[in-house]
Amino acid sequence: MKAKLPIAILSALLLFLPLMLGLNDYYVFLTTLILLYTSIVVAWQLIGGFGGQLDLGAGAYHGLGAIITGYFMVYHGLSGWVGLVLSGLAAAGVAFIIGYPSFRFGLREVWYALSSLALVLILQKIFLLWTDVAGPLERYIPYMEFDPLFMKSGYKVFYYYITLALLTTTFIMVFRIKKGKTGLYLMSIRENEDAAEMLGVNVRKYKLLALMLYSFITAITGGIYTSMVGFYHPTLFDSWISIQTVTLAIAGGLGHFWGPPITSVILLSVQEYLRITLGAVIIGLHQVIFGIILIIIILFKPDGVGPLIDSLTTRLVKLQR
């Protein structure tokens, strides 16, 4: 396999990255954030890239994960690991409750996109008012030097490896789904729902399956985030996460396998760099520049970065011969 060498280099790089950063908590924190958001982009491939549903609910599932995991850690002293599983299940449950009627009554395209975005805002309001669980004040998770069983650590590198494990698992799962029956069925739904249905594809069932898997993983990213930053608040229901996820996935190439993760790692790094260097100069300038970069990609590469990577790798393979 030709892909083995680059994958080995990439894995080694990701494994030793915290050491290369000198275990500096701040840099490790930033790289963890980048990998965390990349996990969402990879998981979004299921519903958006393959299934073709423009889901803008990432912020909702991310927020649910953050609040549920945080709530059980703060009020019930429950381990964060248990919190992650619970929040994943809860998010998948919410996804089912939202997805079932949406797909049953044929909510498609922009209408589906808007209703999923509404979920973010509705959940934020609910948890702002639900003071027993969240409310308008930040809730803090007790600080611990290092307690792996409780999933709380003062060293950010702990979260880096949890996130890396999540990203790897998600990546492998999405890869296997893409290669199998489910991936093919989802793509046929994206291309033409009626034709897929006539070939025996249970359109509703496969959309729901994709939505639930994606929301499960997105909730886990929220749980990890909360434990890492040490608090939770309803503003974690953040529509920016939804929009960031979708734009990165589209810029990377819808349904393309390597495009979205590579693009999101690079662009999120650029965004963080801009935020650090320019964010304080003129507030919001980094987002303007980030937006311009995205516009340029969409203008010149409407299919995303993915096909570019394909042609580059085939050229490299030819050169080797």
Place this chain on the structure above:
Amino acid sequence: MNNVSMSVNEHEIVGLIGPNGAGKTTLFNVVTGFLKPDSGRVKLFGEDVTGFNPHQIAFRGVARCFQVVKPFLGMTVFETVMVGAYLRTHDAKTAEAKAVEAMKLTGIYELRNRMARELNTPQLKLVELARSLATEPRILLLDEPVSGLTPVEVDHMISLVRKLNKELGITILLVEHVMRFVMNISDRVIVLNHGEIISEGTPQEVSNDVKVIEAYLGTRNTAGKG
């Protein structure tokens, strides 16, 4: 549609004709579950399937090619046919064998690695037929399979549909305006007009039926430019 009562026997080729708007495609939509009938039943091999979803109908052995092709533009021909081939199996190897067989039968095996968006309409019609065959149907509904094809391509389609019927024993119900195709291939022809059956019989009988000629050309007094 009003009181259309028709049945198709196994291993038969039935042609369904009628002027535009006669209700032919609507009938297909009802049979395949895309539309629910206000009244009346749809029965398949003795089982009542009224109100079933299209994917359930497909699983019971009905395949359909659409009037306007509905290709999977962003997928290769092979992937497209694989979607159909996965209906009765979860195993990739088994599905692949079925897909290859269906592509060879329809003569598109050479196109297997091409993207659907690179193909022309006649080729897409064959891809649609191949992906339908990969579901291993007992009955195949063809909605205008030869519209827009050249005479040579029509001949190819005639022999292909005959082969499916004779060798694989697939029952065929087809809608077509190209009379050369319908009259050549059908065992029985049903004529629809304004959602009602106005004639039924062998191709000969139907083409000599006064009511059919009236439906297409109008009565003698009102016949215009034809």
